[in-house]
Amino acid sequence: MKAFTATRDEAATVRLSEVPEPQPAADQALVKVEAYSVNRGETFQLERPPGDGWRPGKDVAGLVVQAAPDGSGPAVGSRVVGHPPALGWAEYAAVPTGQLAVLPDRLTVEQAAALPLAGLTALRLLRTATRHTGHLAGRRVLLTGASGGVGHYLTELAAAAGARITAVSSSAERGQRLAELGAVEVVHRVADAEGPFDLVLESTGGADLPVALDRLAKRGLLLWFGQASRQPVTLDFFRLLTGPTSATIRQFSYADVDEPDGADLATLVRLAAEGRLHPELGTVRDWHGTPEVLAELRGRRIRGNAVLTIC
Template sequence: MKAIVYNKYGPPDVLQLKEVEIPRLEDHQVLVKIHAASINFGNLVLLKGEPYLARLAFGLFKPKYSIPGGDIAGRVEAVGKDVKEFQIGDEVFGDLSGCGWGGFAEYVSVPENALALKPANLTFEEAAAVPMAGVTALQALRDKGKVQQGQKVIINGASGGVGTFAVQIAKSLGAEVTGVCSTKNVDILQSIGTDHFLDYTKENFTEKTERYDLILGVNGHHPISAYKRVLNLNGRFVHVGGSGSQMFQAMVLGPWISMTEGKKMGTFLQRANQKDLNYLKKLLEDGKIKPVIDRCYKLSEVPAAFRYFEKGHAQGKVVITI
């Protein structure tokens, strides 16, 4: 099979398209013929080995996993004898970040709990855009952010992969949602039902008088003291992405602020979860959320896709058609 392979950390140029063996199928695994995959921030960490702390999980001196790629959508080609949930021919989607990655390839063998049945109303490309970004948004809002119906939520970085899902999921949970984006992305936020818009090129929401019950920091560079200023009492700030200094502050200062000032502030790490994939599947099939795709690349164009993605201006998801 064809696959994107690398054996050292670095820029997108270290990625190479090669012929490799189709992965062996274990008794508890499903062999999936991959039709589409997508890029997330975690893929960039895996590629570059930065921040260096990540190398404790991904390989200290060279990549532990030679084929990157987390989000996939495809069709089941074979099943191990212990597999109970899927059968040959099923269309599936899933997140491979917890079971060895390997999504930028024509085939992958994965445990069945990494997959869910693909939403019937989505193409493979649309389904591949969902797992990691969608589950990240869901867990950050529902589990870490404890969002409640009627609360005021602001999402900083609302037009990217996680942000576009966060807007829609927050709306599905009954929140009043403000999206922070640049001028060129306002139309995207309007199309997915955002209640209010703030253009960060024209105004800084942390300097305004409006207060929020939940701030989701998907992107940005504000110090957490600025976020704290615009939180309601008992409000929450959840750091999902953004500058390294912001992540450090959320990890180090967040717990202290949470204990002393009546405002919960902290960082968050997504966990791949089949139950949450099925939750998103229901929202997708009911039309309550939809993937936003910026552009698609071929498998041979994965290095170019990474070069585009790392600029940080993607509107929704960057997808790989395989």
């Protein structure tokens, strides 16, 4: 079968190659991949691939063509969305059944493919924030790097929970969409945001994180879940003494869970099918365009999610 493999070449980080068709383990279903999503974090991972047997691909949607040998998971013919650990940019993928959710007819594979990594990140960020704040209704939230797939989901989900969101987006066009999804204010720079904020969701790192931290309310929470700027963060403890009192800074990983992703994937699918969560398809292209999409994602030229389809 055909699949995208890592090249270790900076100019073109993937190429379409012939690879063996996967042989599913007992708890894995074989999925004919019809669409997959490419995330900006994967562009960074491709710069330093983990190993020779690794292939990219965490967000897939398609059709179950072989059920799991142990009898778990969806039956043959089920339309599914999945979140395998890798190997998804291929014609077929073996996906653990705990990492699958069945799709209703009203949801397209393109919409579904945009849900897993970005949607799981947003859902779990807000779940973590709620454990700290007790609830989001009426809370002031600052969201940096809001123009990507995670930012769109965060804005819509937090607004639905009653939060008052200030979103940071350098683009007026992208900011307009965030306002449509529920942001009460959109600013072009973190420095333009007027605090204090009960919660900061920070994904750019570099110089932005200390500026965002300055706008945190007393005993507020900053969840740090990315470093899109590719720049390290420097914090001055003495500056903190004149800033927010007893601020909490917490590093967040969406993968820090004890259960498989299937239940949360099913929640995202349900919300999207009910029209309460809208996958933001910044581009949908034939999968042969994957190398170009990767370059555009690295250059931050795509708003929302990038989805590739396999015909």
